[in-house]
Amino acid sequence: MHLRAPAIVVAVRQHGEHGAIVRALTRNDGVQPGYVRGGRSRQMRPVLQPANLVQGEWRARTGEQLASLTVELVHSRAALHGEPLAAAALEWVTALTATALPEAQAYPRVHDALSGTLDAIEAAPSARGWAAALVRYELLLLAELGFGLDLDRCVASGGTEDLDFVSPRSGAAVGRGAAFGYEAKLLRLPAFARTGGEASWDDIFDGLRLTEHFLARDILVDRRVETLAARERLVDRLKRAVA
Incomplete structure (x- = not known):
């Protein structure tokens, strides 16, 4: 070899x-x-x-x-390890990649997305410019490993408008009307996770909660404590940074 x-x-x-x-x-x-x-x-x-x-x-x-x-x-990118917020992001995204991907199997889209996410972190250590990219990377990783979310239409009505929620069981989008009365049992779906574009901090934290649920359930099942600890440190630092 x-x-x-x-x-x-x-x-x-x-x-x-x-x-x-x-x-x-x-x-x-x-x-x-x-x-x-x-x-x-x-x-x-x-x-x-x-x-x-x-x-x-x-x-x-x-x-x-x-x-x-x-x-x-x-x-x-060693200098970024001296910046607490950027360092936490690097620790999490690399640990997730190392834990989730099987060895010696090509995932070119994951590689390119990881490279882009790392570039974004390097360009904007303050997090405003990379937090949304991190959420999109996690969604891509789920999809590439066979656990992609169905965010194109409402699982209940088939509609494509006002897709504001995701079912934590099926990973499918739920429209605002179909979600009425059940909002507390569903995960919020921020618009940028579907279509890109700008994201507020509330949107970003909704996106992080969304991806964390499915990463923990479907990918990090046997390695949850060790790997997700890095994510907890990142989210905690993000919350303190924007408080």
Whole structure:
């Protein structure tokens, strides 16, 4: 096995006294794990930061063997880890990607969306410019993994207007009229989650509650506590930032 490709670092775990096991998302070969010799060294730690773009080269004698990985830094986002809000966003979005995606399966749309989300975080660490993009990334990830929400028409009436809610059971949109009297049992559906465009902070938090429900139920079932803790830290910091 020999693969050379640009990749986004999504997870780093210490291994032994000096090495690290790194998982990185490539566009055409999916998440690829590898052992980086000296990955805990002072020289390599800034390179092996989640969200960094690297040029990776994986080598292994067999497909079952953990590959040896060498990396060259292409673009660093390490400075963002010093910004509490941006750091929380990077921690969550990379942890979600590393946890949710199976290894060695190509998800080019996920790769491109993750790259765009990371670029948005880098361009606007204040969160106003990236929080909505994060929600849309989570919706895309759900869809790509087979758990997409049906947001095109009301599950009860078939209508396409005033789709303000989502059923927490079916993941289907519910129109305002059909939802009357049951609003408390449904999840809010902000318009930007369907059609893009501007989003208020109320819309963003509604979107985060919406995606969190289905991520926790359908994708992070066995890894909920560890991975969703990163999301809780992010949402808490977002709330404090806009208070």
